[in-house]
Amino acid sequence: MNLTVLGCYAATPRTITNPTSQVLEMQNRLFLIDCGEGTQVQLRKNKIKFSKINQIFISHLHGDHCYGLIGLVSTFMSLARVNDLHIYGPKGIKQIINLQLRLSNSWTNYKLIFHELTSTESEVIFEDEKVLVRTIPLKHRVYTNGFLFQEKMGERKLDINAVQEYEIEKCYFQNIKNGKDITLEDGRIIPNDKLSFDALPPKSYAFCSDTIFDESIVPLIRDVDVLYHESTFLDSEAHLSGKTMHSTAKQAATIALKANAKQLVLGHYSTRYPSIEMFREEAQTIFQNVLLADDGKSFEFD
Amino acid sequence: MNLTVLGCYAATPRTITNPTSQVLEMQNRLFLIDCGEGTQVQLRKNKIKFSKINQIFISHLHGDHCYGLIGLVSTFMSLARVNDLHIYGPKGIKQIINLQLRLSNSWTNYKLIFHELTSTESEVIFEDEKVLVRTIPLKHRVYTNGFLFQEKMGERKLDINAVQEYEIEKCYFQNIKNGKDITLEDGRIIPNDKLSFDALPPKSYAFCSDTIFDESIVPLIRDVDVLYHESTFLDSEAHLSGKTMHSTAKQAATIALKANAKQLVLGHYSTRYPSIEMFREEAQTIFQNVLLADDGKSFEFD
Numbered sequence: 001m002n003l004t005v006l007g008c009y010a011a012t013p014r015t016i017t018n019p020t021s022q023v024l025e026m027q028n029r030l031f032l033i034d035c036g037e038g039t040q041v042q043l044r045k046n047k048i049k050f051s052k053i054n055q056i057f058i059s060h061l062h063g064d065h066c067y068g069l070i071g072l073v074s075t076f077m078s079l080a081r082v083n084d085l086h087i088y089g090p091k092g093i094k095q096i097i098n099l100q101l102r103l104s105n106s107w108t109n110y111k112l113i114f115h116e117l118t119s120t121e122s123e124v125i126f127e128d129e130k131v132l133v134r135t136i137p138l139k140h141r142v143y144t145n146g147f148l149f150q151e152k153m154g155e156r157k158l159d160i161n162a163v164q165e166y167e168i169e170k171c172y173f174q175n176i177k178n179g180k181d182i183t184l185e186d187g188r189i190i191p192n193d194k195l196s197f198d199a200l201p202p203k204s205y206a207f208c209s210d211t212i213f214d215e216s217i218v219p220l221i222r223d224v225d226v227l228y229h230e231s232t233f234l235d236s237e238a239h240l241s242g243k244t245m246h247s248t249a250k251q252a253a254t255i256a257l258k259a260n261a262k263q264l265v266l267g268h269y270s271t272r273y274p275s276i277e278m279f280r281e282e283a284q285t286i287f288q289n290v291l292l293a294d295d296g297k298s299f300e301f302d
Numbered sequence: 303m304n305l306t307v308l309g310c311y312a313a314t315p316r317t318i319t320n321p322t323s324q325v326l327e328m329q330n331r332l333f334l335i336d337c338g339e340g341t342q343v344q345l346r347k348n349k350i351k352f353s354k355i356n357q358i359f360i361s362h363l364h365g366d367h368c369y370g371l372i373g374l375v376s377t378f379m380s381l382a383r384v385n386d387l388h389i390y391g392p393k394g395i396k397q398i399i400n401l402q403l404r405l406s407n408s409w410t411n412y413k414l415i416f417h418e419l420t421s422t423e424s425e426v427i428f429e430d431e432k433v434l435v436r437t438i439p440l441k442h443r444v445y446t447n448g449f450l451f452q453e454k455m456g457e458r459k460l461d462i463n464a465v466q467e468y469e470i471e472k473c474y475f476q477n478i479k480n481g482k483d484i485t486l487e488d489g490r491i492i493p494n495d496k497l498s499f500d501a502l503p504p505k506s507y508a509f510c511s512d513t514i515f516d517e518s519i520v521p522l523i524r525d526v527d528v529l530y531h532e533s534t535f536l537d538s539e540a541h542l543s544g545k546t547m548h549s550t551a552k553q554a555a556t557i558a559l560k561a562n563a564k565q566l567v568l569g570h571y572s573t574r575y576p577s578i579e580m581f582r583e584e585a586q587t588i589f590q591n592v593l594l595a596d597d598g599k600s601f602e603f604d
Contacts, residue, residue, distance in 0.1 A: 012377040015346050037373040038340055044317050061406045063376045071339040074365045075314040092405040099401060103394040104363045105444045142407045 001026050001151075001203045001301040003226070006042035008267035008293040010232050010246075011064055013038050017271060018295045019064035022228075023048055024205055026149055027130040032056045033147060033207050039068035040075050046296060050079055055126060057133070058089030059209060060144035066093070070100050077108050084111040088125050088133075090143045091116040117145055122220050130154075136220050138211035140245045146209065148221060151202035162195050203301060206261075209268050212241065213251035218258045226301055227261040228293065230268035231279050237270070249279040253286035263301070267293035303328050303453075303505045303603040305528070308344035310569035310595040312534050312548075313366055315340050319573060320597045321366035324530075325350055326507055328451055329432040334358045335449060335509050341370035342377050348598060352381055357428060359435070360391030361511060362446035368395070372402050379410050386413040390427050390435075392445045393418040419447055424522050432456075438522050440513035442547045448511065450523060453504035464497045505603060508563075511570050514543065515553035520560045528603055529563040530595065532570035533581050539572070551581040555588035565603070569595035 002025040007018025019036025023043075030052045032039075043050060058066050066089070076085060085108075087093060094114040101107060115125060117135060126133035129152070136146035155177040163176070168190075172182055182190045206221040209230035221227060232246035241248055247255075249266060256264035264287055266279045273279075276292050283290045291299060304327040309320025321338025325345075332354045334341075345352060360368050368391070378387060387410075389395060396416040403409060417427060419437060428435035431454070438448030457479040465478070470492075474484055484492045508523040511532035523529060534548035543550055549557075551568060558566035566589055568581045575581075578594050585592045593601060 011380055013340075013343050013373070015343055037370070038315075038343065041315050041317055041340065061402075062408075063373055063402070063406060067373045067376075067402075068339065071315070071365055071369045074369075078313055090405075092401075096402055096405065099394075100363075100365070100369075100398055103392075103398065103444075104365060106364075142405075 001205060001225070002298060003205070003228075003265070003301070004046055004048065004298045005267065005293040005295060006039055006046060007036055007295050008269065009295070010268050010270050013064075014271065018042055019067075020059075020209060020268060021068065022207070022293075023053075024149055024207075026203070026205065027151055029055070029128075029131060031133075031149065034059055034065040034209075035067075035069040035072060036064045037067040037071075040072045042295070043072075046298075050076065051081065051083065053085075054083055055086045055088065057147050057207075058087065058093060059138070059146060059207070060140060060142050061090050061092060061096075062142060062210070065210070066096075069093075070097055073097055073101075073108065073112065074104075074106065076110065077106065081108075081110040084113055086113045086115060086126075088115045089117060090145070091118050118143075122148075134220070136206060136208060136217050138208060138217065139214045140210045140212065144210060146211065146217070147207045148224070149205045149207075151204065153202050154199040156192070156196040156199050159194075159196050166190055166195070168195070205301075208255070210246060212245040213247050213255070215255070215258060218255065221255075221259045221261065224259060224261050226263045226265060226299075227256050227259060228265040228267060229255055231266045231283065232268050232270050234273065234278055234282055237272075249282040250286055253283035253290065256283075256287045261287075261289075263289045263291060265291045265293050265299070303507060303527070305507070305530075305567070305601045305603070306348055306350065307569065307595040307597060307599050307601075308341055308348060309338050309597050310571065311597070312570050312572050315366075316573065320344055321369075322361075322511060322570060323370065324509070324595075325355070326451055326509075328505070328507065329453055331357070331430075331433060333435075333451065336361055336367040336511075337369075337371040337374060338366045339369040339373075342374045344597070345374075348600075352378065353383065353385065355387075356385055357388045357390065357435075359449050359509075360389065360395060361440070361448060361509070362442060362444050363392050363394060363398075364444060364512070367512070368398075371395075372399055375399055375403075375410065375414065376408065378412065379408065383410075383412040386415055388415045388417060388428075390417045391419060392447075393420050420445075424450075436522070438508060438510060438519050440510060440519065441516045442512045442514065446512060448513065448519070449509045450526070451507045451509075453506065455504050456501040458494070458498040458501050461496075461498055468492055468497070470497070507603075510557070512548060514547040515549050515556070517557070517560060520557065523557075523561045523563065526561060526563050528565045528567060528601075529558050529561060530567040530569060531557055533568045533585065534570050534572050536575065536580055536584055539574075551584040552588055555585035555592065558585075558589045563589075565591045565593060567593045567595050567601065
């Protein structure tokens with residue numbers, strides 16, 4: 001599991017900071033999460049293959065999370081994209097994109113499929129054989145969802161020495177990986193755990209931005225491997241977090257602690273602070289394993 | 303008169319090139335022309351004062367000329383803009399911006415005034431005491447206008463030696479600047495041209511992008527000081543210009559020649575060519591005074 005942060009600063013893009021966008025690589029799938037203005041250029045800078053992105057998840061319709069989407073959709077056109085593109089986001093996103101395509105007399109040569117979200121309960125919005133994605137309803141100034149990406153339990157690993165010892169033929173290997181016991185020709189039954197190892201534990205990633213401090217998300221993200229939680233402010237500006245419906249670094253750490261997350265990644269920093277290190281220091285008074293997102297930074301979670 | 307090119311490359315923004323946007327400074331006014339994705343960052347990079355921009359002119363609704371507009375409108379909000387903002391552009395532009403503001407539950411704290419264009423004849427769309435702006439109807443794949451910016455004839459310059467010699471009092475100076483003759487106390491009439499010099503000739507700037515080669519614009523831009531004309535292609539790709547409704551460098555130079563422009567600025571380059579110098583070389587086979595626009599380049603026209 002790999003996370004590349006394209007942008008992680010609050011509000012408007014500036015010469016040295018970019019609004020929210022990140023690419024999660026999970027089981028060889030590339031999921032684009034949020035798409036602030038300039039995301040397509042950040043994708044190029046970070047050498048992400050455009051054609052490998054087939055799903056885009058938009059948390060909410062504030063500009064710093066979605067104004068780069070129409071440009072990316074258009075660029076996919078000029079790159080002669082073939083694959084379908086699925087966009088998951090709040091109701092209205094389809095109208096925004098289609099209106100602009102219509103007025104510029106441009107239609108995508110690939111299939112553009114919108115999955116508009118309206119539920120305020122967590123729901124499964126994507127599932128294939130290896131990954132499942134659920135929404136995490138968040139509380140912000142407009143309708144907002146975070147997203148929980150979960151690997152499915154993988155196949156068991158073949159114990160190659162054991163299968164050779166029992167002289168088991170290749171045609172049974174898939175059954176072993178699927179957890180089945182094997183009956184030898186002499187009638188002996190070999191239990192699966194003598195022929196295979198446990199699969200690697202499935203990984204999970206929760207993206208929670210933008211949101212006010214809200215403990216009601218804790219059950220949804222319990223035991224998550226990596227929690228990205230917005231921390232727009234430090235505690236010294238906690239008085240602003242209510243009005244703007246953002247969180248502080250301390251609050252993000254509190255959610256990580258209560259959810260028993262293994263790792264917390266902070267981001268969505270207000271640009272008022274001289275150093276993002278301050279966010280880590282504050283969060284670590286509550287939760288130890290804190291990483292700082294930054295534009296262009298990649299994290300490998302293995 | 304000063305032109306700052308924020309972006310001048312065709313199609314999608316890339317790490318080193320930006321889509322169309324430029325700032326024309328004329329008589330202390332800053333006019334923003336087109337607003338591709340990333341324009342607000344380019345404004346910052348080029349240290350253009352956001353608050354001095356009160357008029358934005360959008361040529362057409364292709365993404366590389368307008369996808370940065372919603373971001374700029376939003377950033378003006380977070381900068382607590384006070385001045386009215388006037389946006390001139392094709393019909394539909396108001397719907398695009400207002401839909402996105404409505405869905406993000408954001409409304410501008412300043413007055414946002416749209417001037418939607420539908421005419422296929424040239425028309426005056428802006429006028430104040432010093433500057434006049436007319437549309438230049440262009441032929442492209444969607445409804446498109448270029449823009450002709452014209453200084454109005456300024457005041458005559460006072461001949462300070464002459465007024466001292468005739469002992470003319472200060473209260474008459476404005477009349478002299480306005481071109482009036484002066485009657486002295488002894489009855490003598492001093493003709494204005496003995497007391498003042500001609501005003502500097504008013505300057506003009508024509509922005510023509512995107513467009514197919516179209517001689518019908520020549521009468522509208524005759525004798526213009528500076529003509530910015532798109533040159534997406536070189537002559538070797540002239541076969542593409544008809545289908546895409548763009549121009550070659552040679553065609554841009556032909557328009558400059560026929561219009562008796564003093565200066566031609568080329569831009570809107572396709573990124574297929576290894577060097578933009580090739581555009582100058584080709585254009586100069588037809589018209590001598592050729593400048594090459596480039597991202598971040600400023601031109602002073604005095």
